[in-house]
Amino acid sequence: MRLRLNRLTWPYLAWMLLFTLVPLLLVAFYAFTAYDESGKLFFTLQGFRNVISMKDTVALSAFGLKQLFSLDLQVPIYVNVLAKSLEIALLSTLICLLLGYPAAYILAEHSRRNRNGNNLLLMLFVIPMWMNALLRTYAWLALLEPRGIINNFLGQLGLGPVQFLYNDFGIGLGMVYNYLPFMILPIHSILVKISPSLIEASEDLGANRMQTFSRVTMPLSLPGVMSGVNMVFMPAMTTFLIPDLLGGGRYLLIGNAIERQYMVSRDMTTGSALSIILLVFVLASMKFLTRYEKENNEGGMLL
Amino acid sequence: MKKRLLLIVLAMALLAASILSGCQSDGRETVVVYNWGEYIANENDTYTWFGRDYEIADVIDAFEEAYPQYKVKYLTYDDNEKMYPKIGKDVYDVIVPSEYMVVRLIKEDLIQPIDRSGMENVNRYLDPRLSDLPFDPDPAVSASVYDYAVPYMYCTVGLLYNRDELGMIESSDPAVVWDVLFDESLQGRVGMYSSMRESIGMALNYQGNSLNTLDEAQLEAAKQLLINQRQTVRPLVGIDELKDKYISGELAAGIAWSGDHVVCQLRLEEDGADPQSLQYILPKGSNMSIDLMCIPSNAANVEGAKAFIDFMYQPDIALMNAVYVGYSTPNTAALEQLPEEIINNQSYYPDADTIDTLEFYYSSDAIDNTYDEIWQVIMAN
Numbered sequence: 001m002r003l004r005l006n007r008l009t010w011p012y013l014a015w016m017l018l019f020t021l022v023p024l025l026l027v028a029f030y031a032f033t034a035y036d037e038s039g040k041l042f043f044t045l046q047g048f049r050n051v052i053s054m055k056d057t058v059a060l061s062a063f064g065l066k067q068l069f070s071l072d073l074q075v076p077i078y079v080n081v082l083a084k085s086l087e088i089a090l091l092s093t094l095i096c097l098l099l100g101y102p103a104a105y106i107l108a109e110h111s112r113r114n115r116n117g118n119n120l121l122l123m124l125f126v127i128p129m130w131m132n133a134l135l136r137t138y139a140w141l142a143l144l145e146p147r148g149i150i151n152n153f154l155g156q157l158g159l160g161p162v163q164f165l166y167n168d169f170g171i172g173l174g175m176v177y178n179y180l181p182f183m184i185l186p187i188h189s190i191l192v193k194i195s196p197s198l199i200e201a202s203e204d205l206g207a208n209r210m211q212t213f214s215r216v217t218m219p220l221s222l223p224g225v226m227s228g229v230n231m232v233f234m235p236a237m238t239t240f241l242i243p244d245l246l247g248g249g250r251y252l253l254i255g256n257a258i259e260r261q262y263m264v265s266r267d268m269t270t271g272s273a274l275s276i277i278l279l280v281f282v283l284a285s286m287k288f289l290t291r292y293e294k295e296n297n298e299g300g301m302l303l
Numbered sequence: 304m305k306k307r308l309l310l311i312v313l314a315m316a317l318l319a320a321s322i323l324s325g326c327q328s329d330g331r332e333t334v335v336v337y338n339w340g341e342y343i344a345n346e347n348d349t350y351t352w353f354g355r356d357y358e359i360a361d362v363i364d365a366f367e368e369a370y371p372q373y374k375v376k377y378l379t380y381d382d383n384e385k386m387y388p389k390i391g392k393d394v395y396d397v398i399v400p401s402e403y404m405v406v407r408l409i410k411e412d413l414i415q416p417i418d419r420s421g422m423e424n425v426n427r428y429l430d431p432r433l434s435d436l437p438f439d440p441d442p443a444v445s446a447s448v449y450d451y452a453v454p455y456m457y458c459t460v461g462l463l464y465n466r467d468e469l470g471m472i473e474s475s476d477p478a479v480v481w482d483v484l485f486d487e488s489l490q491g492r493v494g495m496y497s498s499m500r501e502s503i504g505m506a507l508n509y510q511g512n513s514l515n516t517l518d519e520a521q522l523e524a525a526k527q528l529l530i531n532q533r534q535t536v537r538p539l540v541g542i543d544e545l546k547d548k549y550i551s552g553e554l555a556a557g558i559a560w561s562g563d564h565v566v567c568q569l570r571l572e573e574d575g576a577d578p579q580s581l582q583y584i585l586p587k588g589s590n591m592s593i594d595l596m597c598i599p600s601n602a603a604n605v606e607g608a609k610a611f612i613d614f615m616y617q618p619d620i621a622l623m624n625a626v627y628v629g630y631s632t633p634n635t636a637a638l639e640q641l642p643e644e645i646i647n648n649q650s651y652y653p654d655a656d657t658i659d660t661l662e663f664y665y666s667s668d669a670i671d672n673t674y675d676e677i678w679q680v681i682m683a684n
Contacts, residue, residue, distance in 0.1 A: 056679070056680045056683075058680075058683055058684055077679065077680060077683035078683075080683060081683055145548075145551075145553065146491075147551045147552065147553045163491065166491070166539065248540060248541070249495075249497050249539065249540025250533070250537065250538075250539075250540060257683075260679070260682070262388075263382075263384070263385050263388070264382070264384045264385065264499075264675070265384075265675050265679070266384070266387070266388050
């Protein structure tokens with residue numbers, strides 16, 4: 001397909017050039033260069049070498065490998081960091097999907113029934129997003145702290161303080177809470193667009209509600225699920241705010257590791273190398289998902 | 304088409320430039336101050352400290368009133384290492400790094416010498432006990448620090464603990480004091496700073512080693528100790544947010560700068576609780592640090608910076624900051640007006656003999672890189 005360049009597209013092109021392409025190239029540039037002692041720039045793979053260096057290793061702890069299977073597999077620290085980030089991001093995405101799909105389904109049913117009615121339910125999911133993510137995360141801190149509001153309440157009932165924070169649960173909760181709307185909205189917008197006549201046709205042909213859902217509604221909504229998964233997985237993989245606050249500083253996820261390389265170690269080369277690796281990870285997952293989406297679209301259309 | 308693109312880019316650049324330069328429109332010169340967070344009196348309030356009342360005001364407002372030609376742009380950071388990469392790139396007039404960072408900035412020519420003539424308050428009130436301090440292994444470098452920098456506040460690193468829970472700790476032996484932080488019965492209730500030198504330094508001090516060691520065996524031992532602590536004691540890691548948790552009782556003990564302890568006590572007193580329930584003890588051989596006001600080499604407003612630095616030494620202003628921040632003041636006139644309990648406390652105002660046992664953090668490429676690598680591994684565990 002040939003891209004036709006309308007004069008209206010120039011500002012967008014300029015925007016993408018300035019704020020997407022140039023920064024990306026800069027990161028790539030930093031990832032492969034460093035300054036020697038006399039201040040001369042030189043090409044290096046040291047950044048990538050640092051990331052996979054076996055000099056400092058830890059036991060791979062992601063996916064319960066260490067605790068559950070007592071597997072002592074020594075890996076470079078950043079491999080563990082990446083695996084741990086992947087674990088938390090995948091789990092958060094899965095939980096978002098399990099919570100978000102039924103929610104989107106109910107919302108879509110609701111808006112189909114009230115064609116001209118209000119979308120109050122949908123609004124309720126969106127309104128929290130009007131507030132700053134940092135504030136919302138701090139609010140969770142106040143709620144869940146060992147001496148916070150919820151534990152005070154539990155204490156009144158004679159239940160011991162529950163450790164909600166500074167563990168996988170706290171981080172997972174923060175992620176699911178922050179990113180759930182990104183799962184619900186795309187699924188919802190696909191579900192409401194499914195023509196009721198398709199559902200009726202399926203029922204006319206003798207399918208029961210379960211069959212209609214599994215053979216018609218669900219396959220048709222997959223593109224929404226895919227973009228929802230993408231929109232949750234990517235920020236969950238890269239965030240450093242949530243693990244910083246809700247992890248009590250005990251977690252080093254890939255986002256924190258990159259932030260630390262830039263801000264504390266001042267090692268632009270390693271920081272950029274990590275960023276590139278993360279980028280490749282995210283791009284690969286997107287590629288995987290969009291391919292699946294396309295295949296499915298073709299199948300879906302045959303209905 | 305290409306020309307049009309160029310025009311759009313130019314227009315955007317112009318727009319950005321006009322927004323950025325907007326701050327000079329009222330004719331006042333800007334003094335850009337880059338300081339630690341929560342490190343200057345910035346509210347109108349009365350603080351009660353061991354029964355004595357102190358009036359606090361907004362010090363920045365007071366400066367702008369005293370010097371109507373200047374306007375302060377005040378920015379903050381929470382870690383020397385986060386401030387450092389910006390010096391020389393962005394323009395600041397006054398920065399307040401810790402002494403090891405000052406030494407590095409001097410060596411890298413990133414800050415300029417300060418001509419103290421005309422800085423009357425600094426010359427009159429600077430505390431003599433702070434002269435001749437071993438900022439650097441090289442005495443010549445140590446001696447040059449005060450040519451470039453003026454002390455703002457100083458403090459020590461010690462153990463903050465809940466007396467009601469742990470009882471009074473009388474010893475100042477580091478092996479006894481720091482032992483609390485490795486007590487597994489306090490799991491999840493110990494606070495650690497996210498600052499690498501404080502954390503690694505504590506472990507080194509606990510094992511009887513220098514805070515600036517490059518001995519591999521000593522560093523490896525400190526690293527293992529901290530990794531083990533992370534896994535068994537599961538400390539909470541942070542900076543400013545830890546204070547609330549000591550006050551609420553969520554944390555029973557932790558590594559702390561002396562100033563953070565004072566702030567905790569002030570808040571306890573404010574809440575009507577017993578301020579002495581949170582205690583602070585400075586172990587021998589621990590760290591003393593001084594934050595000093597410096598003028599970066601690329602400062603745009605050197606005169607404004609000097610006016611600001613001298614204003615910080617005006618006794619009433621220094622007193623407000625000392626009470627608000629709680630760190631030890633280098634201002635003799637302000638010190639006299641503080642509560643007896645504070646002036647006579649060796650943990651806050653150590654005498655020359657005590658100062659002799661304390662160490663500053665030294666900074667060199669070897670030390671910085673080694674400690675950074677260790678810290679990275681600790682954080683990843």
